[in-house]
Amino acid sequence: MQLDTALLVGVLFGLSIYLILLRSFVQILFGFTLLSTSVNLFLLATSGSPDGKTVPIIGAGPNPVDPLPQALILTAIVISFGVTAYLVVLLYRIFLDHDTIDAQDLFHPPKKTDDNSP
Amino acid sequence: MNEPIYFVAAPMLIAIISLFWREPSTTRRLFGVLSAAFITLGALYFVITLSLNEQRLILNVGDWKAPLGITLVLDPLAAIMLFLSGFSALASLLYSMFELPTRSEHPLRQPLLFFLLTGINLSFVTGDLFNLFVAFEIMLISSYALLTLEANDWDIKQSFPYLTINLLGSTLFLAACGLAYSIYGSLNFAHMASQTTALAGDSRLLVLATLLMCVFSIKAGIFPFYYWLPNSYPILPTPLAAFFAGMLTKVGIYVLFRLFTTVLPHDLTSLHTLLAWLAGATMIFGVLGAVSRNFIRGILSFHILSQIGYMALAIAFFTPLSLAACVFYIIHHIIVKATLFLVGGTVSSLNGTDDLSRTGGLWKVAPILGLCFLLQALSLAGIPPLSGFWGKYLIFVEGIRLHDYLLVAAALLAGILTLYSMLKIWLGAFWSPLPDSGELHLHETRWKPLTAVVAAMTIVSLAIGLGAEHVYRISAVASRMALDQSGYVAAVMAALGKGGF
Numbered sequence: 001m002q003l004d005t006a007l008l009v010g011v012l013f014g015l016s017i018y019l020i021l022l023r024s025f026v027q028i029l030f031g032f033t034l035l036s037t038s039v040n041l042f043l044l045a046t047s048g049s050p051d052g053k054t055v056p057i058i059g060a061g062p063n064p065v066d067p068l069p070q071a072l073i074l075t076a077i078v079i080s081f082g083v084t085a086y087l088v089v090l091l092y093r094i095f096l097d098h099d100t101i102d103a104q105d106l107f108h109p110p111k112k113t114d115d116n117s118p
Numbered sequence: 119m120n121e122p123i124y125f126v127a128a129p130m131l132i133a134i135i136s137l138f139w140r141e142p143s144t145t146r147r148l149f150g151v152l153s154a155a156f157i158t159l160g161a162l163y164f165v166i167t168l169s170l171n172e173q174r175l176i177l178n179v180g181d182w183k184a185p186l187g188i189t190l191v192l193d194p195l196a197a198i199m200l201f202l203s204g205f206s207a208l209a210s211l212l213y214s215m216f217e218l219p220t221r222s223e224h225p226l227r228q229p230l231l232f233f234l235l236t237g238i239n240l241s242f243v244t245g246d247l248f249n250l251f252v253a254f255e256i257m258l259i260s261s262y263a264l265l266t267l268e269a270n271d272w273d274i275k276q277s278f279p280y281l282t283i284n285l286l287g288s289t290l291f292l293a294a295c296g297l298a299y300s301i302y303g304s305l306n307f308a309h310m311a312s313q314t315t316a317l318a319g320d321s322r323l324l325v326l327a328t329l330l331m332c333v334f335s336i337k338a339g340i341f342p343f344y345y346w347l348p349n350s351y352p353i354l355p356t357p358l359a360a361f362f363a364g365m366l367t368k369v370g371i372y373v374l375f376r377l378f379t380t381v382l383p384h385d386l387t388s389l390h391t392l393l394a395w396l397a398g399a400t401m402i403f404g405v406l407g408a409v410s411r412n413f414i415r416g417i418l419s420f421h422i423l424s425q426i427g428y429m430a431l432a433i434a435f436f437t438p439l440s441l442a443a444c445v446f447y448i449i450h451h452i453i454v455k456a457t458l459f460l461v462g463g464t465v466s467s468l469n470g471t472d473d474l475s476r477t478g479g480l481w482k483v484a485p486i487l488g489l490c491f492l493l494q495a496l497s498l499a500g501i502p503p504l505s506g507f508w509g510k511y512l513i514f515v516e517g518i519r520l521h522d523y524l525l526v527a528a529a530l531l532a533g534i535l536t537l538y539s540m541l542k543i544w545l546g547a548f549w550s551p552l553p554d555s556g557e558l559h560l561h562e563t564r565w566k567p568l569t570a571v572v573a574a575m576t577i578v579s580l581a582i583g584l585g586a587e588h589v590y591r592i593s594a595v596a597s598r599m600a601l602d603q604s605g606y607v608a609a610v611m612a613a614l615g616k617g618g619f
Contacts, residue, residue, distance in 0.1 A: 046300040079255045097271040
């Protein structure tokens with residue numbers, strides 16, 4: 001169980017870092033969304049194996065699962081939602097201003113023949 | 119004892135109240151300045167009383183005792199940082215009040231500045247790792263907003279690396295929280311510190327400490343992680359750039375200091391050595407970057423990095439004297455750096471640009487501004503008896519005592535190059551005559567009140583240099599109390615509340 005989670009977290013981390021390193025804004029955005037999901041999964045894994053445990057509600061059972069990582073994840077989800085919303089708006093503004101969704105073109109714009117670049 | 123939360127609640131309330139004025143008005147600006155002054159004075163009161171009594175004020179939020187609830191701790195180190203954050207916010211607000219006419223200030227600047235202050239202050243007083251994460255997020259989201267709020271269409275792309283690297287850092291921080299929870303079973307600083315002996319020799323601690331060091335090296339701008347900083351800070355308007363340059367990276371340094379002294383075990387020598395060498399590299403590369411730039415804000419932004427190197431080096435030596443020197447250096451650096459950014463802003467409003475090839479001739483028209491710049495620049499380079507000298511001196515003494523001659527040599531070289539690049543600004547903006555392509559806006563800009571703000575900050579900085587003994591004594595108390603893990607644990611566990619172990 002723990003090994004499965006560890007592998008899944010590892011694969012998700014790898015995928016999201018790969019996406020972040022790509023040049024397109026959309027892929028970078030998805031990379032960050034995936035990254036926050038994978039780190040949330042990592043946090044969930046710190047509460048230990050849930051085998052034979054019950055939901056952490058008073059009266060639900062004798063052996064509840066550790067609820068604290070779930071509380072942390074809830075906070076982290078809210079924060080990453082806010083940051084993702086901000087990132088979307090920023091990328092949209094950069095797209096409007098620079099007319100590109102490619103990080104390479106953004107910082108090293110291709111040489112234009114017509115000279116209306118600032 | 120409710121004192122620790124005042125410094126978090128007050129800026130938040132002020133920010134919310136500021137939002138009720140829908141347009142910037144003189145009343146709102148005065149309200150902002152007065153409340154920032156009030157916060158600064160309050161923090162100064164706690165700096166003095168707490169360090170005289172060697173006392174910690176502890177608040178269990180919601181009345182739940184230490185490992186269960188969220189703990190806020192106000193100790194002398196936190197009080198010093200609160201004072202500095204309040205002081206920089208005050209300077210920034212005063213400067214933006216005099217710089218721009220009321221109607222041209224962005225309506226969200228003041229509320230966002232206070233939200234930023236909320237996050238910064240919460241990260242100083244918090245006694246809980248996850249709460250620290252939340253504080254960092256409040257701080258970062260406000261800083262993203264401020265960075266892009268007034269950026270023009272061309273500059274806005276520079277905020278993109280800032281955003282992405284900090285997002286990555288925050289995610290790693292979250293992972294570090296999870297790791298800490300699985301090792302310690304708690305995220306409370308005191309509860310973590312109390313398990314140091316039980317977990318002695320556990321190699322997982324080294325992994326956790328390395329991860330945390332990477333996270334806060336990103337925030338502080340230590341060597342391999344600093345590339346986001348020098349391009350993103352110059353796009354900010356002057357008063358905000360001064361606040362960011364003064365405070366934000368120092369929050370990273372403060373957290374490194376706090377974690378290495380109060381929370382993590384003290385015997386992570388291999389990690390301290392690694393940090394020392396990274397700090398050495400930060401000093402050298404930062405100052406070389408500064409030498410290569412030819413506009414004032416670019417030079418100053420790179421200088422933040424090289425100065426961060428000194429502070430990280432002082433943490434890495436990890437002796438009582440070097441830690442006291444680190445606190446002293448933080449006090450000195452925040453004020454000097456903010457002043458230099460404000461001088462740079464005044465120069466660029468006087469000359470219409472801060473490109474050093476087109477500035478000049480200011481020594482004749484604005485000698486007080488020039489004098490303030492010269493004093494602060496020499497202080498940054500470490501010329502006695504200005505405030506920068508004492509911090510550097512203590513760090514050098516510790517370096518020589520520990521036989522780290524190479525690092526001391528790097529620090530000395532960085533000091534000399536700092537002087538060189540500061541002289542570049544001095545010659546370019548003040549001493550040399552105005553070049554033919556340059557222009558001087560003496561009557562259009564309100565540079566005289568701006569000079570007054572700068573002069574007031576220079577006087578504070580001079581007072582730190584000349585009264586170094588008192589400041590050092592407070593720094594020594596602050597660092598000693600941060601190092602005293604058992605005292606911290608006992609104080610937090612003894613605080614009133616329900617529940618607890």
